Amino acid sequence: MMTHTDPQSDWGLPGWTYDNDRFFREEQDRIFRPSWQIVCHLNDIPKAGDFHTLDYIGESVVVVRGKDGGVRAFTNVCRHRGARLLDGPAGHCGKGGGRIVCPYHAWTYDLEGRLIGVPMRETYPALEMDKQGLVKVEVEVWRGFVFVRLEGDGPSVAEMMAPYEHEVAHYRFEDLQPFGRVTLRPRTVNWKNISDNYSDGLHIPVAHPGLTRLFGKGYGVEAAPWVDKMWGQLIDEPSNNPSERIYQGILPDVPHLPADRKRLWTYFKLWPNF
Template identity: 40%
Template sequence: MTELPYETIPVPNDWNRGGLPAWTYHSPALFDLERDKLFLTHWQVVGHEGDMPAAGDWLAFDMLGERAVVMRGNDGVVRAFHNLCRHRGARVVDGEKGHCKGAIVCPFHGWVYNLDGSLRGAARPSSFGELKREDFGLKPIEMEIFHGFIFVRFKEGPQPSVAELLAPYAADFTAYGLDKLLPVRNLDWTAELPVNWKSVRDVDNEGYHVALAHPSLQELYGRTYRDLYLENGLSVSIGWFDEGMARNWSVKNYVRVSPPRPDLPAHLQKAWTYYGLFPNAVFAITPEGAQFYQEVPLGPGRTRLTGRMYRRPDETRQTRLARYLAFRIDRFTSAEDQQLSIWSNESMKSEAFEGFHLSDLEYGLRRHHDGLRRLMPVMTLAEAPPEHRLTRSNEELICQPSNTF
């Protein structure tokens, strides 16, 4: 068994094998609470510095009514702002990514901002009376960069700084050289599912289903796969591949052509590794490249799956081929998980559904649910409170002694 350098939390012997009650997957009032208590107050991944190599390059990120733009300035510094013109609130950039040559020009009335977010000038400035430019720059958003990956947080929240939070990943990320990654052109991806975001995360948070639901992954790393639980909602899932009797075309050829990485520590050689970040993001890394993916909730029953893919700067033809084959394997896996998410979410409205009864191999799912209940104890209620009282019920439970669940 490969020795791993992580301090992990063992699965308790006497843990409660239940999960969240079904009503939490389709309550509009709870979804509003998740917006305010979870998604806007926790770190979200926007992209990578490699996505913005030049001054004026930008990435946009929307989350439940909030809009961010991350841009590289003329001084080379990456900054994050609310994607809101200070005049009437129009988007100052539109789309997922792009480039502003020299300045940001609001498409509504032509207010002009410098690449560092400061206001250069308003159109027809005399019509505003006394307008102090220093008071009308783009509003900044809290942002951190960790090994090249860019994180934003719209509101102050319970998580520590990204550097502190993700410290257990630092050695692996350094070994992979993630700060030097380059984007894979035309392979950003997105999919929209008619499900609550938690149904997607429930599927992704456990490896119990891999053996049956993901034949390609089972052929790739089979019984070597392990889920590991760390502090602060972090997790590491890892599986090792080697030449075997794979029948799947992509798996068989991937294992054959994947170039060795003697520069990596032993536990990362011939490994596919997934680094989870509560509540909704995963970094998936193979010897050939990396990606992040996450769920962006759009409504109680609608979720966008999105992510970006990256390559090594020293990529050879062999590495590129291996990365393509890994992408094929991952594409099939994603399609399988999407169907499982739909089926799981459908069950939450069935009167026959009696709740979860989880395996030890699904402890990651339970652990994620526990994290949600600590933030929003209303989720501990077996029956849904009235929608108009849900927020108040949650506040009342926060004021009570700790619940056990």
């Protein structure tokens, strides 16, 4: 079997990089820990004590709305014996009255992550409570979306999105309101398969005939350093396919969008996987 050592000599990454535990561990350390990951939208956590969690690459992160209206992120891990503090993808730290109470031995934290309660406090004479707050995780709110980053000092989401800021601004992401719960459908595929697919317009006419009928041959792909943009203009002529005709019919007129965006399908893929 022939092997390629020059990355330019082939059309893609070697196949083994899509199915190799050691390589994936490297990707977790070098790509996912230093990259921004989306957790929720500010309007998913409107009230003090509302939270959303994100479990990924062996970490659990929780984003919490504070009493001051601010949003903070912590590792979802108690500083006592490491129990998971908040369960499930989302909820409200209501039981503790705006506090986070560990379900194991009831160590209690405020919404800023400070340790404020330890049952049988006198039995921990050496405990310095002000040093045992929840471990903070970096947060960025970009146009209403809440992102977290475990480590690193690369560009912010705003910096990465800057080349398309003037396009994105029209859509008023900040005003989005949750419409229903987000359903995740885990797949046993490597993350690069999914990520590659979102930057690939060549498969559209082959694998998505419906989309091709809706958008004709005008499906475009463009790459900026951190963001890929995809777009297509909806064809006006009614489709022969009933469900596509319904789609054409129910696509709402969005008054605040400029005319050339009203029938535009467009999306942006942010490095590495959003």
